Amino acid sequence: MEDVLRPLIVIGGSLAITLFIGWAADWLLRRVDARHPETPLWGHLRRCRLPLQVTVCTALLSGSYDETRARVVREHGPAIGQLLALVLIAATAWLMVRVSSAVVESSYFRYASSSAHDPARVRRVRTQVTLIQRVVAAIVGVVAAAAMLLTFPTMRTVGTSMLASAGILGVVAGVAAQSTLGNLFAGLQIAFGDMVRIGDTVVVDGEWGTVEEITLTFLSVRTWDERRITMPVSYFTNKPFENWSRGGAQKTATVLFHLDHTAPIEEMREQLREIVQKSPAWDGRDWNLVVTDTTPSTILVRALITARDSDDAWTVRCEVREKMITWLRDTHPYALPRIATAPAAQAPQALLEGEHRREHHDHFARFEDGRRKDARPSR
Structure with missing residues (x-):
């Protein structure tokens, strides 16, 4: 009986604590949001309830699963601990991405509401916010993946040799990913250099459209006939293009x-x-x-x-x-324009008769000259 009650108490207690913490956090954020409606941060943080509950539940189970004393735990304890550690790292990374996204988005909405008279600045901040979110998500993902790999004993064993060859691998990776890194830095340059923003009307390669999405590596333009043109962000730093929204939309x-x-x-x-x-x-x-x-x-x-x-x-x-x-x-x-057509003008009759007389006189003169030459006596 004790073998059945212990797992139920441990698992059930972890789930109950997790649900209570999620409910308490949501209730507290509701109260703060109602008292401070001008601050949209609290409303955005409510979307972090699910990753928070997953993180708390996994942390509680990681610290108490040994107390269940179940046979499956005794036989596969290290594997279960490894699995819970991986889930905890992934849930923590998920929570960090959601929290950072809530902070950044709340800042953007607050700025947009106070700067509604300047759409160009709002689009610029929106572009920067989008790229910041993607950069944060990429960094958190890379760190979480590295932390998950380090939980394996074999990865910790080869860590020293990997660090020793990190310089060579870094050079090789830099050469191999030259285009990707170029697009990455071009995306940051576009975001903070105010070259092009989400919502701008641009003309690229003779195509007119609106910038719909900007990522760290590519940019998507929606044309007037609802086609999508996807191109690397380095295009906008290396080639000229028309931006009809820069400096005003008029x-x-x-x-x-x-x-x-x-x-x-x-x-x-x-x-x-x-x-x-x-x-x-x-x-x-x-x-x-x-x-x-x-x-x-x-x-x-x-x-x-x-x-x-x-x-x-x-x-x-x-x-x-x-x-x-x-x-x-x-x-x-x-x-309206017309194509004018008319018959060719005829020459006057007097001019025709004079031309005919001149031709007849020239012919008669040539004839008389030839006759005189024939009648001349030879010596």
Whole structure:
């Protein structure tokens, strides 16, 4: 009977203490969050309840599993201790990642709520926060993996020889992972150099899109047709690219018209004014319409319309082009470019007759000259 009660008491007691600690921590965080709603840290820390419970339960079992005195513990005690140690290290790493993520995210949300008037700074902080979370998770993961390996006696035995050859291995690993390390440092440079941020509108390799994700090694751009372009972050440190969101999201849309020389420019300006005033995509800053070039057959008319961002610029550009062409087609069709064809002009009749007389006179002169040469006596 004692062999049955001891394991139940040890395991049941560990589970009860674990549930109580999880409930108490959640209750305490709820109370603090209710008293300080302006601090989002406590609400984010509540997501750490599960890794906290796993860590506490594993720690309690690691310290008390010998007290069960069960046969399986006596026969496989070292293996069980090894397994519990591995689980404890993994649970601790999980808890540390969750806590660091809660701290970083709460700082970001607090900054975003106080800096909502500056979207560029919010996107920059969001990019930095994302990369910080990934760096912390990578460091904690590497340390946890190393700690788990050191729990094996054979790994501790070969540790000295591994440290002795660490210099050579480091050089070899650095050469082999040159591209990966380059992308890693490029990602940190992008995050803290404010080159490109999550949510920025960029043009890379002729593709227009929005930066959707930035990791330590690659960057993902979502195009307007919902494709994803994935490229190494080192691309943005080695090659030029367009960032339409840097320095402000406002844009100027350009619409070009190739028209006939008889196009009514003044009436087109009035029509453009009516179109932009009715367009919700126009930000109300400025608009104009001018003739920028001319060719023997057409003129080039340029319309400029300001917009709040690149999306509104695209919308107002398409709207102005469509409505202006429709208005010209319905009210001034002569202004649209045409291909002019006409028969070749005929020469006047007097010029034709004079040319014919000159040709006849030249022919007669050549004939008379030849006849005189034939009639000349030979010596």
